[in-house]
Amino acid sequence: MTPALIAIGVLLCWVVKQVIGTLLAQQVKGSIPDYAAAKAKAAARVLPSVLADAYLEDWLAELDALADKPLSALRFAHGLPRAACRIAWLAGAALPVSRLRLAAERFFDISVSALILAFLAPLFGVAALALRLERKNTPIFFRSARLGRGGAIIGVRKFYTTRLCEGTLHIQCRPTRVGAVLERCFLVQLPNLINVLRGELALVGPPAMRVGAADEITQGRLHALEVRPGMVSWEALAIAGAVTMTLEDARLRDGSRGLKSDAALFVACMAATGRAARLGRGA
């Protein structure tokens, strides 16, 4: 094959690519408004009926401002399902979720917590023995009353790292030696996994609310009672500033059913919790 033939072949390929590219670009550009309108309609279906029509009208009216900006329209359209989910959540509507996803999430919670407990069983035993030997008259687990799913009262377990308190007016407390070691190794919350196995907690979810903490049960927090509280939570991480997401996003992620214990989300949440704990942000 001569170099001339190769050059002609390359040129032909380039021309074909340019023609197809231009045709496709025109086709895509032309269909973006329809695509964005379809996205807006689909997003509005997630909203409660009192909000759906108003938001659909708003979004379609604003699409008009993007008529000559196809890429911005695409970006705008992509965010609408998320916007609808968040608005529905803020308005107190339950988001649609399949039973299969709920079952998959529970299966994930049980299998991961069982696996971690089995793997850390020797450590668990040593910690329990050390606590018992250190203070014979105290229980191994501390159970604090929290609000579970549907407002049920649950006893969230953690190791009973007894604190020695001194003083009368200003009480100063510090953990015992074993307690301090457990706290330093982030093992105090390990018995939370028992709550996960019992179905009282999820691995990831909204923070468990204190019983009678009326100030916490504001409108935005009521949704938290619809799902199992989490052993770790994005909300706590967002408050601690350990993750860069808004508090609304964090709460939406914690409260979303059938999604929150996704493996990647769980690993990311655990990693962020570990980072926050190391930085002493108390997440």
Add this chain to the structure above:
Amino acid sequence: MPERMTKPTLRLLAILLGDPSREWYGLELMELADLPSGTAYPMLHRLEADGWLISTREEIDPTNEGRPRRRLYRLTGLGEAGTRRAVGERNAPPTPVRRPTLELPHRGVTA
């Protein structure tokens, strides 16, 4: 007042505060604050529910203008005062964070 003033919320409010008497539509605010639509619209919804914003439907004749009527947002008195305060706090030097007090020992299930 919003439960927690996040940076994106403050960014959006600062734009509204730039001209408190002006009315803005959602897309305009979204682009100026450089927020995705998935964040901007819920934020506007929440701020309106908190009484920081008020929204009205644009008063135009769609046939004359050749486009549909948009929803317009502007700051309320409460929102304007709150935003000024939040912007002031954000510019103030940071205060040391106090660690939460430790729990006292309890036996069994406790509140």
